[in-house]
Amino acid sequence: MYKSNGILKENRIESKFNELKNKSQKALICYVVAGYPDIKTSEHIISSLINGGADIIEIGIPFSDPIADGSTIQDAIQNSLIAGTTPDMCLELSSRIRKTFPNIPLIIMTYSNILYRKGYIQFAKKAKASGIDGFIIPDIPIEESKEYLNTMQNIGMSTIFLVSPNTSEKRLKMISRICTGFLYAISVYGTTGERQGFDKYTIESIKRVKKVTAAEDIPLAVGFGISNPQHVKYMIDAGADAVIIGSAIIKKIKELENKDTLFTTLQKFIFELKNSCR
Amino acid sequence: MKKYNFPFNGKFGNFGGKYIPETLVPAIEELEESYKKFTNDSNFKKELKDYLENYAGRPTPIYLAKNLTEYVDGAKIYLKREDLLHGGAHKINNTLGQCLLAKKMGKKRIIAETGAGQHGVGTAIASAVLGLECEVYMGLKDTERQKLNVFRMKLLGAKVHPVKSGTQTLKDAINEALRDWITNVENTYYVIGSVVGPHPYPMIVRDFQSIIGKEIKKQIGKITGTLPNAIVACVGGGSNAIGSFYPFIGDQEVSLYGIEAEGSGIKTGKHSATLSAGSTGILHGMQTYLLQDKMGQISATHSISAGLDYPGVGPEHSYLKEIKRVNYKSCTDDDAIKACVILSEKEGIIPALESAHAISYGIKLAKKMKKSETIVITLSGRGDKDVEVVQNYLNGIRE
Numbered sequence: 001m002y003k004s005n006g007i008l009k010e011n012r013i014e015s016k017f018n019e020l021k022n023k024s025q026k027a028l029i030c031y032v033v034a035g036y037p038d039i040k041t042s043e044h045i046i047s048s049l050i051n052g053g054a055d056i057i058e059i060g061i062p063f064s065d066p067i068a069d070g071s072t073i074q075d076a077i078q079n080s081l082i083a084g085t086t087p088d089m090c091l092e093l094s095s096r097i098r099k100t101f102p103n104i105p106l107i108i109m110t111y112s113n114i115l116y117r118k119g120y121i122q123f124a125k126k127a128k129a130s131g132i133d134g135f136i137i138p139d140i141p142i143e144e145s146k147e148y149l150n151t152m153q154n155i156g157m158s159t160i161f162l163v164s165p166n167t168s169e170k171r172l173k174m175i176s177r178i179c180t181g182f183l184y185a186i187s188v189y190g191t192t193g194e195r196q197g198f199d200k201y202t203i204e205s206i207k208r209v210k211k212v213t214a215a216e217d218i219p220l221a222v223g224f225g226i227s228n229p230q231h232v233k234y235m236i237d238a239g240a241d242a243v244i245i246g247s248a249i250i251k252k253i254k255e256l257e258n259k260d261t262l263f264t265t266l267q268k269f270i271f272e273l274k275n276s277c278r
Numbered sequence: 279m280k281k282y283n284f285p286f287n288g289k290f291g292n293f294g295g296k297y298i299p300e301t302l303v304p305a306i307e308e309l310e311e312s313y314k315k316f317t318n319d320s321n322f323k324k325e326l327k328d329y330l331e332n333y334a335g336r337p338t339p340i341y342l343a344k345n346l347t348e349y350v351d352g353a354k355i356y357l358k359r360e361d362l363l364h365g366g367a368h369k370i371n372n373t374l375g376q377c378l379l380a381k382k383m384g385k386k387r388i389i390a391e392t393g394a395g396q397h398g399v400g401t402a403i404a405s406a407v408l409g410l411e412c413e414v415y416m417g418l419k420d421t422e423r424q425k426l427n428v429f430r431m432k433l434l435g436a437k438v439h440p441v442k443s444g445t446q447t448l449k450d451a452i453n454e455a456l457r458d459w460i461t462n463v464e465n466t467y468y469v470i471g472s473v474v475g476p477h478p479y480p481m482i483v484r485d486f487q488s489i490i491g492k493e494i495k496k497q498i499g500k501i502t503g504t505l506p507n508a509i510v511a512c513v514g515g516g517s518n519a520i521g522s523f524y525p526f527i528g529d530q531e532v533s534l535y536g537i538e539a540e541g542s543g544i545k546t547g548k549h550s551a552t553l554s555a556g557s558t559g560i561l562h563g564m565q566t567y568l569l570q571d572k573m574g575q576i577s578a579t580h581s582i583s584a585g586l587d588y589p590g591v592g593p594e595h596s597y598l599k600e601i602k603r604v605n606y607k608s609c610t611d612d613d614a615i616k617a618c619v620i621l622s623e624k625e626g627i628i629p630a631l632e633s634a635h636a637i638s639y640g641i642k643l644a645k646k647m648k649k650s651e652t653i654v655i656t657l658s659g660r661g662d663k664d665v666e667v668v669q670n671y672l673n674g675i676r677e
């Protein structure tokens with residue numbers, strides 16, 4: 001059993017990781033930009049991902065200035081904003097997914113200003129009511145997290161933090177302790193985006209982080225640049241409890257936009273990736 | 279006023295902070311430590327002083343603009359001539375400081391963002407003279423309206439990357455520079471161009487630019503035996519303004535005016551007057567005033583001057599607005615062009631369009647002041663880079 005964040009009787013993220021652990025499986029986490037190519041299609045896309053075997057869904061709420069994202073996700077975000085996507089529309093999307101899939105963990109990934117503008121408390125409450133289980137905010141490091149953490153903890157939301165290959169041992173421990181749900185280790189120096197392969201430092205970094213997450217009893221998810229079953233296996237062999245797929249999904253959506261084959265192709269793609277998690 | 283001692287823990291009241299991705303945290307910590315170490319180091323100080331005086335041209339003159347004063351018929355107008363610096367703007371005060379720091383830290387690769395191109399040119403100059411590799415991010419729209427500066431950067435040996443994402447202006451250039459930094463954090467130093475970004479940048483850039491205000495204090499003191507009654511400077515990110523104001527913050531008798539770009543007018547929505555018309559938020563690693571919509575998406579801005587065309591502002595300015603120590607006002611494109619023409623005709627000085635915003639408000643203010651009073655306007659840069667834009671604008675008006 002992974003550690004409980006001690007706030008909720010039942011948190012879907014924890015339950016999912018415990019369930020998978022019992023089955024000796026690793027988690028496949030899938031990221032989508034909500035509203036790309038449009039909000040209705042997003043709903044179909046997410047259903048296809050879940051039907052294909054996705055264990056956890058990250059709903060990306062588009063922000064105009066996504067500094068941690070590479071060109072693939074940047075373009076999708078810009079398209080979504082041009083199509084008129086608002087944070088409220090993304091939360092309504094979440095509500096609809098929640099109705100169809102009562103147990104799938106849903107996480108919001110966005111930037112701090114989207115939460116700040118509405119007010120952390122108001123945003124978190126609305127997200128809770130929309131079936132959201134946690135948040136990933138790449139531009140809130142622990143130093144700036146006090147109000148965010150208090151708010152989320154009071155409401156029973158998981159707060160997932162990121163660590164990087166250059167994060168010091170001391171910070172790694174601090175972050176693992178504060179973090180709930182899972183710890184998000186960035187595989188590389190860089191922004192989101194597909195990569196051909198990974199350097200040795202990625203493996204070393206995952207092994208280093210794993211020692212800490214194992215001691216803290218929190219699942220370790222690895223993301224950024226993972227795009228095929230070989231990558232998935234590579235990260236799992238290095239110690240990942242979960243892998244996160246983002247740009248590779250967005251790229252498939254872009255290639256097959258407006259084609260009937262989009263949903264079946266995505267489902268098959270995810271099925272193959274999930275196979276590497278078993 | 280209690281002693282002004284900011285930033286405290288990286289914050290100016292509630293503003294500032296470091297809202298950055300985890301990958302940048304070690305780099306920001308290293309920067310803060312190195313900054314503390316080297317700026318207390320007498321060799322560093324000596325070397326920087328030598329570059330500023332013998333290479334860049336400090337101290338810059340303070341010039342009594344007699345014709346303009348006569349024309350205005352009010353307070354005596356002094357111009358702080360940052361336009362005479364090497365490179366043509368105040369930017370070099372900061373770029374020499376930061377590039378020298380980068381060199382001492384052992385970083386060989388420099389990146390920068392630029393709006394008008396003046397900071398890019400300033401960084402390219404400092405990199406060239408200090409033997410550092412330099413790459414500059416510039417919004418595609420800005421590369422088109424500031425062509426001369428793009429070529430200057432290239433001639434100085436820098437690589438210029440046009441940024442095609444978002445609104446293709448300064449904010450997007452900063453996004454792209456931050457992404458480069460995240461990717462190349464191990465060997466790269468990011469020279470930010472104004473008092474913006476995560477702590478410690480707003481403090482570092484302010485400190486390097488404060489030489490403007492220190493000189494004003496000394497020079498005006500020598501001429502009048504006292505302090506100026508008012509200081510006026512334009513505000514994009516706010517570096518020339520904070521540099522001019524900072525040494526005077528404790529001197530309550532000195533009125534301080536920061537002038538933002540009102541573009542086509544605040545009511546039209548096409549402007550960059552962040553402090554006058556914005557709301558608080560988080561962008562580029564800082565909590566500060568922003569131009570944004572109700573959902574928190576950052577707005578597209580407009581100003582005829584690329585250097586003021588930015589939806590954020592330095593966090594210290596947000597704080598100085600909140601405590602009401604500085605008055606923030608704005609001027610339109612039209613006002614700026616008019617001021618540019620007046621200064622050119624009356625004083626034989628073509629100001630940068632950024633600085634023309636300060637000139638425009640300075641003229642208005644001086645008119646209302648007594649003849650016995652003095653006002654200092656910081657002339658942050660020269661206008662060579664803008665002549666094409668001015669020409670087009672004037673032709674447009676005549677049509």
Ligand SMILES: Cc1ncc(COP(=O)(O)O)c(C=O)c1O
Pocket residue numbers: 367368393394395396397471472473512513514515516517518519584585586630632633658659660
């Ligand atoms: C001549 C000049 N003045 C002012 C600015 C605005 O910057 P800041 O507000 O940081 O002084 C710029 C920026 O490009 C500039 O080139």
